Amino acid sequence: MRRFLVGCLSFLGVIFLLLGGGLGYLVWRGFSAFEEAKAPALPTHLLLTLAIQGEPPASQSNNPIKALTGDSLSLRDIVSRIDGAAKDGRVQGLFVDFSNAQLSPAAAQDLAAAVQRFKAKRKPTYAFADTMGEAGGATFTYALAAQFDRVWLQPAGALGIDGLALERPYLSEALKAIGVAPRLDQRHEFKGGIDMFTEAGLSPALRGSLQKLTDDLLGQAVDMIAKGRNISVDDAKAAIDTAPIAAQDAVTQSLIDQMGYRSDALRALKDTSRTQATVSLDDYHVPDTLPNAALRIAVIEAAGPVVRGGEGDDPFADEGSFAAGRVVAAFTAAVQDPTVKGIVFRIDSPGGSYVASDTIWQAVRAAQDAGKPVVAVMGTYAASGGYFVAAPADKIIAQPGTLTGSIGVYSGKFVLTGLWDKLGIHWGRIASGASAGQNSPNRDFTPAEWARFQESLDRIYADFTQRVAAGRKIPMEKMDAIARGRVWSGASAKDAGLVDRLGGMTEAVEEMRALLRQPADAQLRLVDYPAPQNSFDKALKFVSKLEQTATRIEGVRTQLEPLLNGESLYAPVNVNR
Structure with missing residues (x-):
């Protein structure tokens, strides 16, 4: 058995080394051919x-x-x-x-x-x-x-x-049946992130909010169809209904x-x-006809959940991830580059970590403090934390159908003690400190912990709304009605003051020209920050990860082999006096 385990680890290490070496050559040849084929000579x-x-x-x-x-x-x-x-x-x-x-x-x-x-x-x-x-x-x-x-x-x-339809399961009865107790809460009635775990169905407030959203979006589709096909709005509606x-x-x-x-x-x-x-x-690649004197504008893309940390080493990860470390590094590089005159921040995110959003928010403000205007342009989503990071921008652009806003917060945990009882699983627990393990699923919050949890939700919601109010210049007495977790379409968000203009990159560039006080025909060179990796660099990163994996497997095998062979794992200890 021992020899079998050692052999398995050795085999895995060899496989990953072969993959690294063999794929290194194949991928290098493949990407070289791909890069050559990627830009063929085009016909006239x-x-x-x-x-x-x-x-x-x-x-x-x-x-x-x-x-x-x-x-x-x-x-x-x-x-x-x-x-x-x-x-x-x-x-x-x-x-x-x-x-x-x-x-x-x-x-x-x-x-x-x-x-x-x-x-x-x-x-x-x-x-x-x-x-x-x-x-x-x-x-x-x-x-x-x-x-x-x-x-x-x-x-x-x-x-x-x-047409358009939204469906979501409501699991509160199922969770109760298996012994899972949701201990979750939100700010406020339109947030809609946790109700599927705590309620039996859509609340009247959330139903009304989402109905308005789908009606708004469907109206946009009807208008696009009617104008595009040169038919009446009524005919477009009838087509959808049949x-x-x-x-x-x-x-x-x-x-x-x-x-x-x-x-x-x-x-x-x-x-x-x-x-x-x-x-x-x-x-097809767009011919570069811009003069060398064209003003350089940094474009920073971020998509997906907003998360803490850096971009990571995953060779299959997206270059445009919404990791706070990656986004902040891009902003820092753009700010430090004296040739960059402004920043377009492309956002496509349903939200995520409040702390990560705060980190990115500060990077946007730092760019503005350095004299570089920021225009945020939203994609499919720019909600919750995705909206938080856009709030301080000089201008915000969204498509009419962008899902944005959702200015609110939810959090909590699931208590699994009932489930463990049903399964006959018992946990031993040792703790020092009255609040130790308060986020554990193996016990409920104490009344004092629940009160502090509620205070944290209130604090985050107040901070969120105050920053949006300041960034968008919305009086606080109006801010709460706009917030409360409501998701807006881009068109409705513009009416509410959360968005400046409807459109995409073309409109964002126009707004950047205005912020830089450039004429309408001024040419701007858009430069990605960080610079996209070419295919060869991506291949090298992929192979490097395979080789790192092989090295780790070999390290584990080396450490385990003495134990599996019955030898001592102890080594002399040097004591510095």
Whole structure:
């Protein structure tokens, strides 16, 4: 048995070393070829093609496998490349396949604006899908497709534009049945983060708040469809209320232009544009025509839950993670770079750690104190901690469908003593100090601990609302009504004073020009902070992690081998006197 364990550890170490060495060579060759193929010589006249899979990621990925396959274009990448193509004389049209797309409101609106800017250059745009939302849920995906000049749908396909719905399970009875007691609380009635564990169903307050949110978002989709397809609002509403709509019926209702297959749609665009060559958007790079004198603006992307700590060493992690250490380091580098004149902070987060949010908030303020204006631009989400970090920005931009606000807090724990009793599990406990282990799931809060817990929620909520009020210049007597955990659409948030302007990066750049007192036609060079890793660096990081793992396994094997062989683990001790 001992020899078997030692052998297993040795085998694992060898495997990881082989993986590190072999993958090092293969990945190096693969990425070298990939980098060479990534920028092919483009024809003088071309059509751009794009197949959207699900929803494009909010930030760039650090995953080497995604980079190797080319599946790494972020939403910002797509928008910037379409914008660049609009000005590129080589590009004659745009073809997008929506067969596997599933877009959020904000992402659809961001892409729709880019498509409109492309069309403004009198370049044709064609949308195709074999079916759109086979199981429903394609309302905003279709709202984006409706902005194209021509929309094609496969004959067997349908439009699953069945509106918007929110569903959530309520687990309080199930938790009680298994002996789990939620000890949670929130500030305030609209926060909605813990009610699924503590209540039997939606409260009237939360139901009303979420109903207003979905009604607001659906109204935005209806307007996009009506304007894009040049039909009445009533007809757009009727289409949504009678979905799914078969392809032939969609033609009759002017929701699509033609039935056909992908090859048919692409051929039609080629004929219309008199252009045969096609280039994937992945392989297209916007020509750099900016003068050297263009003002440099740092772009800092952060997506996902707001967490404490640094960016970490995970080779599969996203470069745009919302780790406080990574974001603060990016702000610090931008502030210290004398060539950077301002910062655009791209946020896509449902929230997270209050302490991490506070750390990032201070970095935003430090940039402003250094004389560098900050414009926050929001993606799909910028809620709770995601809104907290935006609050001090000089300007805040959001899409109409961005989910933002949620100015509130919740916290607590689950007490598992009832579950342990049912399972016959007993915990021994030793503690020193009256409050030791107060966050343990193996005991309830004492009355004194619960009172302090309530005080901490009040303190965090008061701090949150005061900072938003100061950053947004909202009187405190109005702030509480805007806060209380309510989630706003971007459009409603603008009306409430939480957002300055609706839009995306284009509008953020315009606001930055104004803050820097530059003319409307001043050219700004957007520079990512930190600089994105190239594919080779990502591969090296990946291989390095494999080698580190092999080293650790070897270290464990070396330490365990004497014990497994029956030898002493004790070593002489040197005592310094």
